[in-house]
Amino acid sequence: MTTIVLDIEGTTSSTQSVHVGLYAYARPRLGPHLDAHRDDPEVRAVLAGIGAGGTAEAVEVLHGWMDGDVKATPLKTLQGRIWAEGFAAGELTAHFFPDVPPALRAWHAAGHRLAVFSSGSVAGQRPWFRHAADGDLSVLVSHWFDTVNAGPKREPASYERIAATLGEPSGLLFLSDVPAELDAAAAAGWRTIGVRRPGEPNAAAPFGPRPIVTTFEEIHP
Structure with a gap:
């Protein structure tokens, strides 16, 4: 075996299906997801990893990572959560x-x-x-x-x-x-x-x- x-x-x-399809889906949902799940331990860890206080500051950092294709763990974690919701809702394939x-x-x-x-x-x-x-x-x-x-x-x-x-x-x-x-x-x-x-x-x-x-x-x- x-x-x-x-x-x-x-x-x-x-690569296009990830960078164009999934990234475009996640980008506008980063801030709303952070705001909606601030009490979630995983989201708190994401914010701690970004080192940002407010949502706007965190989203600015996250967008910078996305634009630079930075494999940052907080970004990957948050994207994964958003994509999971999108798949569950039938909005992503x-x-x-x-x-x-x-x-x-x-x-x-x-x-x-x-x-x-x-x-x-x-x-x-x-x-x-x-x-x-x-x-x-x-x-x-x-x-x-x-x-x-x-x-x-x-x-x-x-x-x-x-x-x-x-x-x-x-x-x-x-x-x-x-x-x-x-x-x-x-x-x-x-x-x-x-x-x-x-x-x-x-x-x-x-x-x-x-x-x-x-x-x-x-x-x-």
């Missing part, structure tokens, strides 16, 4: 490349374990997989990791933490479109495959001496 750990943006799903759902179902049926490691919060990952256009894919995933419970995606220590949960690194396979993430996983003893999706931002990135695919159909764990 292989445990296949999936990146999302640029790997299972288009997740995008997956056409080859992904059949591959995930086939791997799962063959006895392989599936996990996700994304910079987006676990709160956002679960509904993304649950609300795929062709059915609930979240039932196929056994573990969810983000920068809060694992650490930065470009640091080997994060993959070591994940391995402490999933098992021996030699049995772990990481799929990503970001060479630096793959390098970090490889440094932690994982197997890695670079995913080169045509039209994606990292389509021309140098992946080094590792297997590279353009579709999940090419992967045989």
Whole structure:
């Protein structure tokens, strides 16, 4: 059995679907969500992480992070909460490349374990997989990791933490479109495959001496 750990943006799903669709949905809802959930411990932690007193100041910081594509934990947490509400309300639908759902179902049926490691919060990952256009894919995933419970995606220590949960690194396979993430996983003893999706931002990135695919159909764990 292989445990296949999936990146999302640029790997299972288009970058545009996240940056244009989800970001545009979350942006005007940041302030209202903060105001409506100020007594929630997770929201209080978000505000503490931003270091801002009022809502307007917090939103200004959050918008700056969004504009700079900063992988800040408070932003990812808040976005995940807003996206979960959007999916639950039927206002959002997740995008997956056409080859992904059949591959995930086939791997799962063959006895392989599936996990996700994304910079987006676990709160956002679960509904993304649950609300795929062709059915609930979240039932196929056994573990969810983000920068809060694992650490930065470009640091080997994060993959070591994940391995402490999933098992021996030699049995772990990481799929990503970001060479630096793959390098970090490889440094932690994982197997890695670079995913080169045509039209994606990292389509021309140098992946080094590792297997590279353009579709999940090419992967045989």
